[in-house]
Amino acid sequence: MAFESEDRAKAYWDKNVKLMLSLLAVWFLVSFGCGILFVDVLNQIQIGGYKLGFWFAQQGAIYAFLAIIFYYAWKMRQIDREFNVDE
Structure with missing residues (x-):
């Protein structure tokens, strides 16, 4: 991966880290x-006969984890194109 300048490399890494931290927060x-x-609040709602807290x-x-994986791949492809480091 070759960047035009050190600033572009830092900007790329900053975007990558920001994306990872936000997705880790969603996952948490x-x-x-x-x-x-x-769980106690969510258990008041039922889906298919199961309490929502149990379902989660x-x-x-x-x-949610699978959705995060696909979103990360899609977003990183956009970021790679933005910084001209895509394949």
Whole structure:
């Protein structure tokens, strides 16, 4: 990966880190927040006969994680094109 300048490389890395930290925060909120911290509030809602807190702990966090993976790949492709480091 070759950048035109040190500033462009720093800007690329800053965008990458910002994206990773924001997605990690979403992952934490979905997996730990919805599955553990907010489970009592979420259990008042039911989906398919199962309490929503249980659903997030069992399946919802997995679906959210998969969505985060696909979003990260899509967004990084855009960032790579923006900084002219795509394949």
